[in-house]
Amino acid sequence: MKVFAINGSPRPDNNTGRALGVMRAELEKNGIETEVFSLGRENIHGCTGCRGCFSAADNFCVITGDSLNSAAEKARAADGLVFAVPTYYAGIAGTMKCFLDRLFYSSSRFFRGKAGASLTVARRAGGVDTIHQLNNYMNLAEMVIAPSHYWASVFGMSPGEIEKDGEGIQTIRRNAGALAWLLKIIDAAKETHPFPAIEERVRTNFIR
Ligand SMILES: Cc1cc2nc3c(=O)[nH]c(=O)nc-3n(C[C@H](O)[C@H](O)[C@H](O)COP(=O)(O)O)c2cc1C
Incomplete structure (x- = not known):
């Protein structure tokens, strides 16, 4: 089983990268392979809402020239995903x-x-808002989000400072343990309990 992790820090070896390292170590301890993709300082264009991906071959984004589609290919192939930012x-x-x-x-x-x-890593405040925003993507994609005993927001500013946040590190480690457990449960049940079939979406915009 494989987890594809995305590090959204422009400074991949700083605190976010280190926090992700804690998660990776625990996943690998539990027999889960991991691959990290770092956005670094790449220039990534925002979504233009053109909906070109809806009709494009394999639904890839029609904006090319950055690493989005190659990362999407890996994310689609992985069993689990981690978002660190x-x-x-x-x-x-x-x-x-x-x-x-x-x-x-x-x-x-x-x-x-x-x-x-x-x-996420924050110097002081706003980490829970970031976790909520990240989880919004996974919720709407019908993904199953691994729990922990607190929100996975670690405190840090200068490189390595997160190591002093013992509770934050423990929260991430437990989160990784729960993710490994979920991956194994989902894999074991894939034949007997497949995920509910996709449905044609009822789209009721708020226009009457
Ligand atoms: C543009 C910018 C905005 C930031 N906003 C916040 C914030 O709202 N709350 C906070 O606690 N830290 C904030 N920080 C601090 C970073 O979250 C913190 O330095 C973190 O370690 C950065 O991750 P990195 O070490 O992977 O670069 C901000 C930093 C930058 C550069």
């Missing part, structure tokens, strides 16, 4: 937001029934 202005850091809008608009239907987890 620094908190900027009490929310998802901008490059990652652009990336996630396009990833989920083009690939949501490939993520149904997959397990996922999210984590």
Whole structure:
């Protein structure tokens, strides 16, 4: 089983990368393979709402020239997904937001029934808002979100500072343990208890 993790920090080796390292170590301890994709300082265009992905071959995004589609291919093939991002202005850091809008608009239907987890690093406040925003993507994609005993928001600013946040580190480690457990449960039940079949969406816009 494989988890594809996206590190949305422009500084991949800083606190977000280190927090993700805690999650990876626990996943691998539980026999789950991991691959990390770092957005770094790449220029990722935001979603233009053109809906080109709805009719494109394999539903890939029609904006090319950045790494979105190659990452989407890996995300679709993985059993589980992890989203790690620094908190900027009490929310998802901008490059990652652009990336996630396009990833989920083009690939949501490939993520149904997959397990996922999210984590963030904040200096002081806003981490829970970021976790909520990350989980919104997974909820609407019909993914199953791994729990922990607290929100997976770790405190840190200068490189390595998160290591002093013992409770935050423990929360991420438990989150990874729950993700590994979920992946194994889903895999064991895939023949006997498949995820409910996809349905034609009833779309009721708020226009009457
Ligand atoms: C543009 C910007 C906005 C930020 N906004 C917040 C914030 O709203 N709340 C907070 O606690 N920290 C905020 N921070 C601090 C970062 O979340 C923190 O430094 C974190 O370690 C960054 O992750 P990194 O080490 O992976 O780069 C902000 C940092 C930047 C650069």
